[in-house]
Amino acid sequence: xxxxxxxxxxxxxxxxxxxxxxxxxxxxxxxxxxxxxxxxxxxxxxxxxxxxxxxxxxxxxxxxxxxxxxxxxxxxxxxxxxxxxxxxxxxxxxxxxxxxxxxxxxxxxxxxxxxxxxxxxxxxxxxxxxxxxxxxxxxxxxxxxxxxxxxxxxxxxxxxxxxxxxxxxxxxxxxxxxxxxxxxxxxxxxxxxxxxxxxxxxxxxxxxxxxxxxxxxxxxxxxxxxxxxxxxxxxxxxxxxxxxxxxxxxxxxxxxxxxxxxxxxxxxxxxxxxxxxxxxxxxxxxxxxxxxxxxxxxxxxxxxxxxxxxxxxxxxxxxxxxxxxxxxxxxxxxxxxxxxxxxxxxxxxxxxxxxxxxxxxxxxxxxxxxxxxxxxxxxxxxxxxxxxxxxxxxxxxxxxxxxxxxxxxxxxxxxxxxxxxxxxxxxxxxxxxxxxxxxxxxxxxxxxxxxxxxxxxxxxxxxxxxxxxxxxxxxxxxxxxxxxxxxxxxxxxxxxxxxxxxxxxxxxxxxxxxxxxxxxxxxxxxxxxxxxxxxxxxxxxxxxxxxxxxxxxxxxxxxxxxxxx
Amino acid sequence: xxxxxxxxxxxxxxxxxxxxxxxxxxxxxxxxxxxxxxxxxxxxxxxxxxxxxxxxxxxxxxxxxxxxxxxxxxxxxxxxxxxxxxxxxxxxxxxxxxxxxxxxxxxxxxxxxxxxxxxxxxxxxxxxxxxxxxxxxxxxxxxxxxxxxxxxxxxxxxxxxxxxxxxxxxxxxxxxx
Ligand SMILES: Cc1ncc(C[n+]2csc(CCOP(=O)(O)OP(=O)(O)O)c2C)c(N)n1
Ligand SMILES: [Mg+2]
Numbered sequence: 024x025x026x027x028x029x030x031x032x033x034x035x036x037x038x039x040x041x042x043x044x045x046x047x048x049x050x051x052x053x054x055x056x057x058x059x060x061x062x063x064x065x066x067x068x069x070x071x072x073x074x075x076x077x078x079x080x081x082x083x084x085x086x087x088x089x090x091x092x093x094x095x096x097x098x099x100x101x102x103x104x105x106x107x108x109x110x111x112x113x114x115x116x117x118x119x120x121x122x123x124x125x126x127x128x129x130x131x132x133x134x135x136x137x138x139x140x141x142x143x144x145x146x147x148x149x150x151x152x153x154x155x156x157x158x159x160x161x162x163x164x165x166x167x168x169x170x171x172x173x174x175x176x177x178x179x180x181x182x183x184x185x186x187x188x189x190x191x192x193x194x195x196x197x198x199x200x201x202x203x204x205x206x207x208x209x210x211x212x213x214x215x216x217x218x219x220x221x222x223x224x225x226x227x228x229x230x231x232x233x234x235x236x237x238x239x240x241x242x243x244x245x246x247x248x249x250x251x252x253x254x255x256x257x258x259x260x261x262x263x264x265x266x267x268x269x270x271x272x273x274x275x276x277x278x279x280x281x282x283x284x285x286x287x288x289x290x291x292x293x294x295x296x297x298x299x300x301x302x303x304x305x306x307x308x309x310x311x312x313x314x315x316x317x318x319x320x321x322x323x324x325x326x327x328x329x330x331x332x333x334x335x336x337x338x339x340x341x342x343x344x345x346x347x348x349x350x351x352x353x354x355x356x357x358x359x360x361x362x363x364x365x366x367x368x369x370x371x372x373x374x375x376x377x378x379x380x381x382x383x384x385x386x387x388x389x390x391x392x393x394x395x396x397x398x399x400x401x402x403x404x405x406x407x408x409x410x411x412x413x414x415x416x417x418x419x420x421x422x423x424x425x426x427x428x429x430x431x432x433x434x435x436x437x438x439x440x441x442x443x444x445x446x447x448x449x450x451x452x453x454x455x456x457x458x459x460x461x462x463x464x465x466x467x468x469x470x471x472x473x474x475x476x477x478x479x480x481x482x483x484x485x486x487x488x489x490x491x492x493x494x495x496x497x498x499x500x501x502x503x504x505x506x507x508x509x510x511x512x513x514x515x516x517x518x519x520x521x522x523x524x525x526x527x528x529x530x531x532x533x534x535x536x537x538x539x540x541x542x543x544x545x546x547x548x549x550x551x552x553x554x555x556x557x558x559x560x561x562x563x564x565x566x567x568x569x570x571x572x573x574x575x576x577x578x579x580x581x582x583x584x585x586x587x588x
Numbered sequence: 589x590x591x592x593x594x595x596x597x598x599x600x601x602x603x604x605x606x607x608x609x610x611x612x613x614x615x616x617x618x619x620x621x622x623x624x625x626x627x628x629x630x631x632x633x634x635x636x637x638x639x640x641x642x643x644x645x646x647x648x649x650x651x652x653x654x655x656x657x658x659x660x661x662x663x664x665x666x667x668x669x670x671x672x673x674x675x676x677x678x679x680x681x682x683x684x685x686x687x688x689x690x691x692x693x694x695x696x697x698x699x700x701x702x703x704x705x706x707x708x709x710x711x712x713x714x715x716x717x718x719x720x721x722x723x724x725x726x727x728x729x730x731x732x733x734x735x736x737x738x739x740x741x742x743x744x745x746x747x748x749x750x751x752x753x754x755x756x757x758x759x760x761x762x763x764x765x
Contacts, residue, residue, distance in 0.1 A: 147606065148613050152657045155601075172657060207598065207660040331651035334644045 028196040030159040030189045031056035034123065035064040037166040040198060043094050045454045047072055047081035051098025052138060054125030056190035070450070070484055073476040075102050077447035079109020079180075080474070082120040084448030086113075087434045088409055088455035090242075092173050093120040099127055100138030103184070104145060108441060110180045111149040115438025116265060117238060119178035121169050122146075128188040129157050142184045151179030159192040164199045171203040176210035177329040178242065211328055211344045219353050222324050222341045226256065227359045229298035229322070231366045234260040235281065235310075238437075239303010239327060239347050240269035241430040248351035249302060250274070255355070257363040259370055261289035263304045264422055265437040272426035278370065282310035283573045284419040287582055288373035290573070293318050294580040295369075301325040303347045306336040307438065312579035326350050380570070380585040390540045392493045393420045395561040396465060398543045399491060400425045403551075407432060408461035409452050413445035413470035416499040419569045421465045443473030446490065450477060453486045461551070462487070468494040468520045478530045481556040489550040490558045494520055496565045503568055507583070523560040533557040590619060591646045591666045592742050595634040596626060598658040606656050607634065616640065616649050620674075620739030631660065635742045669745040675714045675738045677702070678724060681731035682709045690730060697723045708733060716740075 028036065034057055038046065045068045050058040061069050072078040075097040082093030097103050103124040113120045127136040143153045152172050154165050162185070169181040214222075226232065240249055246269055253260050253276045260270050261281040270277045278289040290312075293299065299321045304310070311317045314336060323339040325332075326347050333342035343350055382393045396417070407428060412421040412435040427433050434452055436444040445466045453462045471492050481488055502516040527534025533553045535546045537560070550557035570585035597603050604623060611618050619637040626633035636653075640646045646664055653662045682690050683706065690709065694701055699713035713723050717740065724735065 143602065144605075147602075147609055205657060207654075208657050329655070331648060331655050333651070335648055338644065 025195040025197045027193050029056065029060070029191060029193045030162050030185065031060040031191070032063070033159070033162045033196055034166065034185070034190070035060045035067060036196060036198065037163055038067060038094065039064065041092065041166075041170045043092075044068060045070060045085065046094045046096055047078040047085075047451060048096030049075050049078055049098065049102055051102050051125065053099035053127055053187050054096060054102075054123075054185075054190070056187065057096065057123070057125065057185070070454070070480065072447060072450070072480050074474065075105035076109050076443070077450070077474055077477045077480065079106045079120065079122060080112065080441075080444050080447035081451030081454075082122070083109060083113045083116075083118045084411060084434055084451030085455040086118050086120055086178075086451075087116075087448075088431050088452045090431070091119075091455070092170050093118070093451060094123070095120060096123045098125045098138070099142070100140045103142040104140055107145060107149065110146055110182065112436050112439045112441040112444060113180040114149050114151065116436065117178050117242065118180070119173040120180045121166075121173050122180060122182040124182060124184050125190070126155065126184045126186040129186045130188065132186065142182065146182050149180070150182050151177075153182040153184070155184045155186075156189055157186065159189050160194045162189065163196065167199055168203050168205070172205075172208065176208070210346075211330065212346055212349060214326075214343045214345045214350045214353055218341060218343050219350075222343070223354060223357050225298055225322050225324060225341065226300070226354075227361065229361075230363065231296050232256070232258045232298040232300060232363070233278075233292050233296045234258050234300045234302060235263070235293070235304050236260050236266040236269050236302050237263045237304025238265035238269075240266055243303060243328070243347040243349075244430075245302070245348040245351055246270065246430055248348055248355060251355050252351060252358050255360055256358050257361060257367060258300070259292060259367060261285070261293060263307075263310055263437070264435065266304065267422060268427035268430050268432045271428045273428060278374075280422050282307075282579075283312070283575075284423070284569050284571065285310070286374075286423075287377045287571045287584065288370055290571075290579050290582060291373045292370050294578075296321045299323045301327075301337075301339070303327060305329075305332045308336075308575075311337065312573045312581070313576055316578040318579075380587055382570075382585065389564045390538065390562070391567050392417055392495060392499075392561070392563045393424050393567075394540050395491065395493060395537070395543060395563060396420050397424045398540070399463065399465070399547060402544060402547045403461060403463060404428075406459075406461045408463050409434060409449075409456050411435070411445045411449040411452055411462065411464050413464075413466040414440045414442045414500075415467040415470060416495070416503060416567070416569045417465055417467045417470075417493040419500075423569075425465075442470040445470060446474050446481075447477045449488050449490075450480055450484070450486060453488050461489070464488060464490040466490065466492055467499060468492060468496065469498040469518050472518070472520065475526075478527070478532065478556070478558075482531045485555045487554065488556050490556065492523055492558065492560045494523070494560050494562050495567065496520075499567070500569070502566075503572075506566075506568070507572075508574070523558060527558040535559045536562065538562040589641070589666060591638045591640045591649065591664065592670065592672065592740065593634075593636040593638070593650065593653070594663045594665055594742055594744075595636060595653055596660045596662075597632050597634060597656075598660065599625070599630050599632045600658055603632070603656075603658045606658060607636075607653065610652055610656060611638075614649075614652055616652075620737075622739035622741050635740050637740050663744070665742055665744055668748075670742050671745060672716050672740050672742045673714055674717060674720060674740045675712065676720045676724070677736045678711045678713065678727055679708055679733040679735070680711060680727050681707065681733055683707055686730055690727070693723070693726050697726075699723060
């Protein structure tokens with residue numbers, strides 16, 4: 024005889040069966056039954072964030088570090104609408120999270136009851152899928168389906184809206200053991216023989232190929248397969264922002280990041296290539312520049328798990344809807360060793376030119392954001408830490424100067440560019456990463472102030488995360504555009520900050536300030552040694568720039584370069 | 589040529605909204621959309637006509653529809669042998685002096701008069717979009733008071749059903765057909 028359980032208990036039972044260890048959330052009137060059930064399921068840890076946006080970013084950060092589904096909860100109305108930014112962030116970056124929201128009772132739905140919002144309506148365009156569960160008997164199956172959809176295929180956020188009466192209702196609880204089988208959902212798997220043959224023909228005959236490694240490399244776990252192809256064929260690799268770490272930065276074939284603030288050599292290679300191998304990336308405008316002039320002389324092979332990405336922005340010659348790792352396994356035996364020394368030599372010349380312009384060669388005594396980040400890399404790299412970066416100049420400098428060797432060691436909001444992402448995402452990442460792996464936050468003075476409220480969450484949970492605030496006194500990235508394209512009219516980009524050291528102390532965490540480069544190492548050491556969260560404010564040059572830069576809508580090779588000394 | 593799609597979707601609340609929202613969000617234009625039950629309980633059938641002209645764009649539309657979890661199959665029948673039909677009801681101003689003339693036109697188009705009143709009558713016509721437009725042109729001089737159209741319904745000729753019949757059949761079996 025199956026046990027009778029309430030909807031709220033069924034939620035707990037199902038989360039446990041999904042292997043959930045931690046839930047990030049915030050209670051309220053419409054999810055009280057679920058929160059009450061936490062009392063009886065102590066194996067499910069709940070982390071009280073200070074804002075529901077923080078809960079979604081934390082779930083996202085957890086998911087990105089572990090590859091597992093992150094879980095966030097909120098009450099109806101304002102609780103649920105506060106989640107929207109976090110859900111949209113996860114959607115754009117294909118991060119698997121499940122959000123469970125309370126809803127007013129089914130009898131009150133549609134009547135503008137207290138704290139009622141049409142949450143499935145609001146989140147429809149920013150979720151992979153969502154549900155309103157109106158019958159407690161549907162709950163277990165729906166939750167199982169939600170997790171399955173979130174993590175399979177192209178991962179993404181799924182929301183389940185559960186009215187309060189459904190949480191209170193009970194029914195026989197029989198966990199649906201059968202695997203999910205949805206009539207309209209069949210994640211792609213392998214390439215056809217014909218596709219493989221056509222692709223191999225292009226690969227083996229290319230003289231100037233480039234691999235474009237995106238987030239899909241990490242998500243399908245294809246690092247080894249990509250490297251195998253690259254090494255065998257002597258094919259250089261450029262990475263998207265979310266692809267960083269998918270290929271070791273120190274690998275000689277890795278050209279680093281492509282795109283708007285990518286390495287000049289990577290962009291030149293793409294523009295001059297005769298074959299692009301796009302692996303789990305989606306030709307975002309930030310990596311293509313002007314589409315009409317994008318890599319004009321190349322054939323293109325695109326492999327993506329999401330069929331709707333193929334031929335969306337860039338027309339390709341071979342479009343393969345499949346799991347990247349599976350396809351590369353199909354390919355790899357037949358990729359020929361071709362001598363591409365000439366092509367690699369050309370690229371090396373471009374790289375040489377870049378290194379002369381490197382900010383690290385400017386020895387003018389000014390303390391720059393890039394130096395703080397570079398020093399953090401040198402200090403922490405042996406630990407292979409997780410770096411959670413926010414959005415702005417510091418994000419791009421991190422991508423350029425922190426050399427990521429392992430997958431899932433850079434967590435950042437790429438597609439949506441959500442300021443305020445880093446601190447809450449780092450809280451989630453901390454729960455996901457092994458204890459010995461350090462978690463560092465690289466965040467701007469603007470971005471930290473968007474979700475600074477989550478400092479208290481880190482203190483309450485006594486989390487070992489180290490927050491490096493790159494304080495340039497500006498919304499730096501916007502200021503950069505104003506400097507370049509609006510005649511230095513800095514409208515509303517100068518931004519004041521609180522005294523971060525005092526603030527940290529008020530929150531009960533360690534606070535440090537570094538204003539000279541010489542003091543960086545000492546502060547980093549103190550942060551590492553401290554149990555619990557630490558905050559370091561780096562007071563850096565205010566008018567620094569991120570180079571190279573491809574202006575929005577310009578040709579990818581038309582980069583504004585850092586002037587040589 | 590306009591793109592004609594047949595979509596088989598799960599008959600669940602909100603599915604029409606998901607489809608419509610997708611078209612809005614992706615900036616695809618819907619010319620017409622007709623929804624109703626299919627031969628299988630639990631599955632609705634939509635005929636969607638869009639103004640996408642170009643083959644690759646059309647495929648993007650189809651792939652985006654397929655990405656919706658509740659959408660089971662999408663067949664682009666634009667270039668397939670297909671029967672397309674639409675029904676329109678047209679209310680025309682017509683007193684006793686005009687009736688005969690209108691009935692004459694109605695006969696030519698093999699349409700039907702389904703309501704007669706002292707000052708008006710309602711014509712029902714079924715056909716493709718061109719036929720309906722042409723009939724409407726003929727009636728316009730009399731004064732069209734109102735017109736309602738169902739939007740196009742499409743069905744491929746012969747025994748073929750929308751793409752990938754295997755998974756469709758599996759679902760049909762599951763819902764007991
Ligand atoms: C929520 C949100 N609002 C606005 C923006 C636009 N924006 C992009 S970068 C940026 C400046 C970020 O400033 P800061 O965190 O200080 O970083 P910096 O560029 O100075 O390193 C702004 C305002 C955004 N990305 N996200
Ligand atoms: Mg700043």
